[in-house]
Amino acid sequence: MKRFVYILFSIVVGFQSANAQNTIRNYVVNYGSINNKGQQLVTLRKFHQSGKTKYFAVNVNSLQTLLVDSTTVSVTPATWLQLSNTFSKTPYFKAITKANAQSFSLQDAGLIHGFPKEQGITLTIDLCPSHKPLDRSIFSSLVAAYAKIEQPVPVALSISGKFLLTHQNDINWLKQLENNGQIKITWINHTFTHYYNPKEPLADNFLLKPGTNISYEVLALEKALLNNGSLPSIFFRFPGLVSNNTVVQTITGFGLIPIGSDAWLAKGQLANNGTIVLIHGNGNEPLGVQDFIKLLNSNKNKVLKRQWLMYDLGETVKDEFQ
Numbered sequence: 001m002k003r004f005v006y007i008l009f010s011i012v013v014g015f016q017s018a019n020a021q022n023t024i025r026n027y028v029v030n031y032g033s034i035n036n037k038g039q040q041l042v043t044l045r046k047f048h049q050s051g052k053t054k055y056f057a058v059n060v061n062s063l064q065t066l067l068v069d070s071t072t073v074s075v076t077p078a079t080w081l082q083l084s085n086t087f088s089k090t091p092y093f094k095a096i097t098k099a100n101a102q103s104f105s106l107q108d109a110g111l112i113h114g115f116p117k118e119q120g121i122t123l124t125i126d127l128c129p130s131h132k133p134l135d136r137s138i139f140s141s142l143v144a145a146y147a148k149i150e151q152p153v154p155v156a157l158s159i160s161g162k163f164l165l166t167h168q169n170d171i172n173w174l175k176q177l178e179n180n181g182q183i184k185i186t187w188i189n190h191t192f193t194h195y196y197n198p199k200e201p202l203a204d205n206f207l208l209k210p211g212t213n214i215s216y217e218v219l220a221l222e223k224a225l226l227n228n229g230s231l232p233s234i235f236f237r238f239p240g241l242v243s244n245n246t247v248v249q250t251i252t253g254f255g256l257i258p259i260g261s262d263a264w265l266a267k268g269q270l271a272n273n274g275t276i277v278l279i280h281g282n283g284n285e286p287l288g289v290q291d292f293i294k295l296l297n298s299n300k301n302k303v304l305k306r307q308w309l310m311y312d313l314g315e316t317v318k319d320e321f322q
């Protein structure tokens with residue numbers, strides 16, 4: 001018995017120390033540029049993990065994010081303004097500029113429409129805090145519908161920290177689908193807390209709640225994703241799609257591109273070619289999910305002829321600003 005307790009103790013201690021070592025520390029905003037074998041990268045964050053210093057960076061032409069080990073590259077420090085000027089002609093900074101210009105409405109700021117030449121849609125699924133499980137039928141239906149057409153199926157998931165931390169089984173299930181090559185996930189930052197009070201006016205609600213620590217909301221979510229072994233993208237979705245000019249400028253100042261929607265299905269908006277569709281996958285919007293599954297079924301013949309495809313959010317935005 002003693003021996004058993006000792007072994008158990010060692011396993012627990014061993015597991016904890018391995019975990020503590022991999023945990024991300026000193027996660028901060030850090031701007032700079034890297035020319036890596038002809039690829040132009042911009043660093044957005046810097047952190048320590050497993051005894052190494054790493055950067056979270058974005059390729060300004062492809063919009064793909066990546067982690068870079070500090071020992072393998074040389075970073076030229078810069079301010080955000082300097083980077084915006086130097087790389088103003090790249091798809092990444094053009095998208096940031098467009099998002100800033102579309103920042104004046106209280107709802108649905110940022111990029112709301114995909115590339116008009118697309119035959120199909122870009123699907124975004126919001127995972128706001130919820131006591132209900134993930135609506136897995138969305139993913140099963142997608143994988144089944146596109147089995148011989150498009151593998152993996154691209155999906156963009158707007159994840160809140162509170163959903164992430166309380167739905168580990170669902171997140172693992174999604175990662176399994178990704179590992180199987182059935183879906184490709186773009187993780188959109190949907191803030192850590194996703195505050196909402198139905199009794200308050202929109203102008204004081206969600207991220208506009210007075211006293212909100214936006215830096216925490218952005219960085220804590222990224223850190224939670226990275227600690228979970230997932231790579232954040234450079235996309236951001238405002239909780240409730242609610243924002244104002246100041247908060248949009250703050251978010252783009254973190255290097256993130258706000259993504260709105262021109263087809264929130266549960267509100268009766270239609271999904272035409274090139275639309276950015278929004279449904280909720282957190283169990284709280286069964287109507288939107290039903291609408292989406294109906295939409296999939298009604299487009300079945302087009303899907304089979306590859307005339308109604310699912311588009312990758314990063315590709316959609318890149319194509320629009322190339």
Ligand SMILES: [Zn+2]
Nearest residue numbers: 126128239240
């Ligand atoms: Zn939300």
